[in-house]
Amino acid sequence: KAGVTQTPRYLIKTRGQQVTLSCSPISGHRSVSWYQQTPGQGLQFLFEYFSETQRNKGNFPGRFSGRQFSNSRSEMNVSTLELGDSALYLCASSPSEGRPYNSPLHFGNGTRLTVT
Amino acid sequence: DAKTTQPPSMDCAEGRAANLPCNHSTISGNEYVYWYRQIHSQGPQYIIHGLKNNETNEMASLIITEDRKSSTLILPHATLRDTAVYYCIVPPNAGGTSYGKLTFGQGTILTVHP
Numbered sequence A: 001k002a003g004v005t006q007t008p009r010y011l012i013k014t015r016g017q018q019v020t021l022s023c024s025p026i027s028g029h030r031s032v033s034w035y036q037q038t039p040g041q042g043l044q045f046l047f048e049y050f051s052e053t054q055r056n057k058g059n060f061p062g063r064f065s066g067r068q069f070s071n072s073r074s075e076m077n078v079s080t081l082e083l084g085d086s087a088l089y090l091c092a093s094s095p096s097e098g099r100p101y102n103s104p105l106h107f108g109n110g111t112r113l114t115v116t
Numbered sequence B: 001d002a003k004t005t006q007p008p009s010m011d012c013a014e015g016r017a018a019n020l021p022c023n024h025s026t027i028s029g030n031e032y033v034y035w036y037r038q039i040h041s042q043g044p045q046y047i048i049h050g051l052k053n054n055e056t057n058e059m060a061s062l063i064i065t066e067d068r069k070s071s072t073l074i075l076p077h078a079t080l081r082d083t084a085v086y087y088c089i090v091p092p093n094a095g096g097t098s099y100g101k102l103t104f105g106q107g108t109i110l111t112v113h114p
Helices: none
Strands: A005-007 A010-013 A019-024 A031-038 A042-050 A053-057 A064-068 A074-078 A087-094 A111-115 B009-013 B018-023 B033-038 B045-050 B061-064 B070-075 B084-089 B108-113
Touching: A005 A087, A010 A019, A019 A087, A019 A111, A031 A074, A042 A064, A042 A074, A074 A087, B009 B018, B018 B033, B018 B084, B018 B108, B033 B061, B045 B061, B045 B070, B070 B084
Parallel strands: A010 A111, B009 B108
Antiparallel strands: A005 A019, A019 A074, A031 A042, A031 A087, A042 A053, A064 A074, A087 A111, B018 B070, B033 B045, B033 B084, B061 B070, B084 B108
16 A cells, blocks of 8 residues: 655745645545644644544644545645744544554655745 | 653664663553654654553564553664654543544654664
């Protein structure tokens, strides 16, 4: 099976712009989660989608949003970019079968966003 | 998530076993212990998870103490490619439906030396 695919791999944007990142989960996986990783804050949970519905949300401002399509692919959007949004954005998928706490996450290699 | 405590860094000689400890004294009920690792510039990689019994897969072994308050991840024959940050995580088992929300700490930086 192909792994989690994130595009683009690298992105450079200017303050005030918006950006859309894409994630294709492993085939058959229905849950998609997004994480932000920065040197100062480490890995932080952004949100999770399941069957096109946001199921959980982290402590991030409303400029961060996402959506999931019927084929489980997901996108996240960041509007009005700030310098502090420079980070590695990671997507993870899970089969979402059985008990939630017994279901490993499979991560992509992320999109490296640089805001100048 | 149940709070986990890991040493910030460890060293290991190539070919030797790497034993990475994790304390999770507040673990409760049917909460699992998960291990992930992150090699530089890549996404975290799932390694192994367990509940009570010791677990082994092609990557590693997981030893959980009988009282479940601590565990050890064992890489039996460490290679240079095992140099990474290793995260021990205990996702909450609160009867919810969330599969994707994990709380990552700072992890242990494992450096494997030639």
